[in-house]
Amino acid sequence: MAAPERNPWRRLLALPNESRTKTLLVAFLVATVCGVMVSGATVLLRPIQSANRAAEEQARIASLVQGIPGMAGLLDRSGGKLSTVVVDLPMGRAATEVTPAKLGTALAEAANWTVLSPAADIAGLGRRPDFAQVFLLRDGEKISLVLLPMTGQGYGGRIDAILALSGDLDTIAGIAITNHSETPGLGGRIEEPSWQAGFAGTRTRDAAGTLRFDVARGPAGGPYEVDGITGATRTGRGVAGMVRFWLGPDGYGPFLDAIRRGEF
Structure with a gap:
């Protein structure tokens, strides 16, 4: 009489293909192996994906700056490089312990986020x-x-953008919409260069320092407005709320005040 097989793997393979136990165990093992492979690939590819996103953002920034009148010559004189700094938003100063390389890790911690009151949250964040x-x-x-x-909430979801301010900090030099989920042909027109070009030269504050920026419902009616998009009123409100929030006291306001005081 043959000795019983003690190797569980061989015992499994010896089962007939019609065996429900064999089918379930093989399916479980295949799913487990595939899950491990997918998880491993995700971990391995994450640095590459992050680098690609950073490169795309840098390309958008470079394109935005190059498109601002007079900036090409200024870039040449300064070596063509932008300096970068991580800002402690509540304090309005450069962060002492969070560098650009550590920013992602810092923002993974809930303690480094501030919950906004409904009255302050005009960007819907x-x-x-x-x-x-x-x-x-x-x-x-x-x-x-x-x-x-900056980021805010539009009609279809999150809107991400980069806003460029001239040296007076009250005049918009340009804007680049970097991500959105707005309706194609309506709110989705915020990605069109022709619409974004209307931001250049728009004032954000009046002589008293009051934040006045807005997106009009139709053609802009003054120096503090940009043209609205027909049929996309909620998208326009989202962009306006985003810009006003981030230029205000709960966004970059303290940082911009520090620049005005000559602290940067």
Whole structure:
């Protein structure tokens, strides 16, 4: 009489193909192996994906800056490079312990986010990161351009953008919409260069320092407005709320005040 097989793997393979036990165990093993492979690939590819996203953002920033009148020459004189700094938003100063390389890790911690009250949350964010990476262009000792990443809620979902402010910090030099989920042909027109071009030269504050920026429902009616998009009123409100929030006291406001005081 043959000795019983003690190897569980061989015992499994010896079962007939019609065996429900064999079918379930093989399916489980295949699913487990595939899951491990997918998880491993995700971990291995994450740095590459992050690098690709960073490269895409840098390309958008470069394109935005190059498209601003007079900026090409300024870039040449300054070596063509933007300096970057991580800003402690509540304090309005450079973060002492969070560098650009550590920003992602810092923002993975819930403690580094601030829950916004409904009255303050005009961008529809729910909560705001306490740190943000910004880009500065200097002409000698003077800051001539400030690039501010921002995000808000549109009609179809999240809108991400980079807003460029001229050295006076009250005039928009340009904007680049980097991500959105708005309706094609309606709110989706915010990605069109012709619409974004209307931001250049728009004032954000009046002489008293009051934040006045808005997206009109139709053609812009003054120096603080940009043209609205027909049929996309909620998208326009989303963009306006996003810009006003991030330029206000709960966004980059303290940081911009620090620049005005000559602290950067």
